[in-house]
Amino acid sequence: MVTTDLTLIVFGPIVLATGLLFMRHDDRKGLFELAFGVSIVPFLYSLTLLRTFDPDGHAFQFLTPDRFRSWIVIEDVVNIEYLLGIDGISILLVLLTTFITPLVILTALRRPRENYRQFLLALLALESCILGCLCALDLFLFLVFWTASLVPVFFITGVWGTGRKLSSAVKFIIFSLIGCIALFASAFTLRSLSTHGSFNIIELLNDPNIQNLGPYGQSWLFWGFFIAFAIRIPVFPLHTWLPDLNRDSPATGTVIINTLMLILGTFGFARICIPLFPDAAIAFAPAIMVLAVISIIYGAWLASIQRDMRRLIAYTSISHMGFIVLGLFSLTQNGLTGAILHMVNYGICICGLTIIAGILLERRGSLKITDFGGLIKSAPTLGVMFWIIAFALIGLPGLNIFASLFLIITSLFEHGNYLIGAITLTGLIWLAVMMLGLIQKIMLGKATSPAIEKIKDLDRREFYVLALLVLLMFYFGLSSPSLTSKIEPATDRTYYKVHPYTPFSSETGGDQ
């Protein structure tokens, strides 16, 4: 299937957002309406993509037509293509991105106070960059979007943030640039090793030269990409930028960072690291799984003693991203499917939690956990939403996170990783301890100050946003096949890429 739909989705937000520039900067309502409208268009468009997407069809669909593909071409030297396309792995993430962005704009009606127009512009630019990363099938194009995405994040934090905003933003940029160097170096090495010297991921996937590098030849390239993605995820011990960035970003920025930016890292694993370097992935999977388990436990532990709610959310993210990495590097069908599913589920849940943090920040002017207490009396609806989201995040059966965690952990057990599986499950205990502690300190007990008693409950707009997310949590928790049916054929392909010699052993329930 060859269309230009993806170009519209990827560039839609940023191109349409230029309309903001022609509006008065103090017309908040108008700016908001336009930005919301602009962000809703790609969402509707990606819904139609979901409808026409055929999970069992070609691996990559909606490819850019040939006549638009050539981008930077010097005969026999460089052939960089403009190639977009999506498969079962990325389609749900594209949908998630286009779905979350309008919600974020909706919750950011009142904030930031200054430079609202530029803020919306940065937000939509970020959306475009993320969508670009998800859709790019040319490694160079991917790198361009990847690097470009740093800019809006830097400005969102650096301009509209609070506290030590510049230092946090610079920390993020330095971490990310180290990743970018690794990424560029590996990408160009990969190109030089390939048969046709192209960056085209589809060609690289089937390139005999790359496939025949062997585990040790692949390992350098693998680690190059791995470092870049691991910084973005972030995997322990490359994670320290995230809590700081979370603390100092504006509320709206944290939603996008936690929900969508981090997922790009694990998406990179699924798109590049594992299918391109399967031998290296198999060789290093145990070590990476151990790192992932450390991330899970470490994140949950450190989250439990944070004093700032957004830092806490950051550590929760680190913990949950550990589950995704674990699922991906279990290198099993169900583990891969579970990991992709977990990206979506986690995105929905952490988006809800971060939006709640934003609401609390707006109402109370601070997110220090000790500044709260007994909030449920004045904001019961907020409390209920908070509870449901927290329960989802600690993997309560019936809510969405459980479905994906169950897949990941079952696949570990199925393939004999009993120890890792059991330790991973204890991560859920720590997450529960942490989340309940948070709820207890913020929601329950006596109101600690008169300011808390004056905090207003959710208004209609916030209620609908959170209710929508909560409904999705229940829906995907009770019928995960609606998502996995899209994901599974794609992860199967990745799985057979990694285990090419045992294509049909799954008939007896996994290769035991």
Added chain:
Amino acid sequence: MFFIDLKYPVLYSLLLPLIGSIILGMWGRRFGQRTIASVAISTVFGSFLLSLYIALKFWGTGDPVLLSFGNLIEVTGLEIPLGFHLDGLSVLLLTVVTAVASLILVYSTGYMVVRSSSSRFFGLMTLSVFFMLALILADNFITLLIGWSGIAVTTYLLIGFRFYNSDTVQSAKRFFIINAVSDTALLVGLILLITSPIALNYSGTGAGLTYRAVFENLTTLSVTDKPFLGSLVPLFETIAILIFIGAAGKSAQLLQHIWLPNTSDTPIPAIALMQSVTTVAAGVYLMARLHPVLLFAPTAMAIIAVISALSAFIAAGVALVQTDMKKILAWSTISQVGLMFLGCGVGAVAAAIFHLVTHAVVKSCLILSVGSVKYAMEGETDIRRLGGLKSLLPFTRVAFLAAVAALSGFPMLAGFFSVSEIFHGTFTLPFIFGWKWLAGIVGYAAIPVTAFYAYRLYYRIFEGEYHKPPGVEPSEPDLSMEAPVWISAALSVIGGIIAFPKPEFNVIDRYLSPVIDPPMISAIGFWGRTEDAFSSYFFMPITVGVFLIGYWVARNIYLRRPDDPREFKIHHKDLHMYLWDELRVEEILDVILIRPAKWIVSWLWREVDEGLIDRGIVEGTGKSTFILARMVNLLRNGYTRYYLLYLAIFITLVIWLASRQE
């Protein structure tokens, strides 16, 4: 057509409480007290009526009913429906749970009448009932887990109902964390079971994730492929222990019990619901439901039986010395549930469920009448400050006495039959070898202690001198509180008849034997053992005997001189203090687990996250870059001859590198 099929009654009896709680959750705040209560009661009671209909109908056909709502999970090799399944075990518990829950809800209308936020209370109670029904009716392990953790959530919210009190919040959190630990164990156990070869159909797909498929596989294998099944026994031992840990967390068995006695500020009806039919009963149900797996894990069964018997005995011992009515009853629940676990551990599953049923009725009666006493005495729950209420609360007293007698094993009352049944199973079933003697004797030792503390409770509340607190005029509560107490008292008197010795009328046997017996028979065949021949009647006189010991001692001490004997306190000071402090499990856990964990975590943050990574690596990189730059800067000294030297070195290097290429 509508009533031919049991599908719809089952569906509606499951969904009615959910609908009720959704209505209360969405619009409850706008309703008046009366409307709120009637929504809750009508949905649960409607569910009860339907379940009564189902039970009667089921008596005739006995065919399991299946309901399925799409798939929860569907990937390669795994297909788990959101499915429900009605068999004898579920029918029995469905009826009991909805019946007792209706009584408790009716009681709550009187009890909660002066309290605020009753829509939240009734909504949570109804939701709790719904999740219990979902658990009972679940068809497979994941649907079961949904009900299971739904109960955890509603219990957490009910314990923390008075959220403005920080102690209450702490006990709610304590419950949930213990529960998270045990749930994790359970999840590991269930995943082991799901991924084990037993769960797979022979066609190779994992569609066999319903219990029935797993258990049928077990039954088949125990006949056809003994060596293969034998090789799986170590796996089953692990699974059984993990499931036990999971069930014990919900059922507040020893070491995981600390949440149950510390629910002092929880509304009494909620306590009644938790301890009789929802939270605590859920663990027993789980053990009963998964018993086919246990039957192939003899060591685990022995461990479960012995630990549970000890738990029953020790918990009864703690109940001896407590002085708070609610605490005594909480410890009593721990002890009684220990007996049920003993039943599951020795393979006497039907007896355990029988005891669950009788205990549900008895315990709800006890807790509700304690609630009436508390209500009449304006919040007093310490038995040292109560006494002589015999003439002031005559109706409550009779009901309470009936329930106390039934709890402690008074002949021909409900508890008597079920306890005898459990010990019948303990001493006769062949699964755990000689351990059954240890478990049985320790378990039996709990009965006189039970009789003692139960009668102590009765005597100290109702007999003796009346201490009139200033400004309190105790009187019998309204009919809405009185009637449920009376009904449950009546049921605890006559409850034993559901296991009528005549097989045609033996409800327990009728409903449970199709579920329990086939795996039991195949397991007995697998182990190649036969049953000893003891009649059920053999144990009834023993039960009467041990009951009489406890009753006689309590009567002698408390009826004459209604005060705790000082001799015990003086002569066994340490033991008394140990029991009084409720075994000090929490303190021990605090020292060996919680404090070190807190210390480690803050050390990690301080030293690893901020110290090693941030200050060490990240800032170190920054600093070393800076230092490097300073060093490079030294080269820039302004002398042309140095620059020429650099140039010469550079050119030499380039030439050298270029020549190396060739």
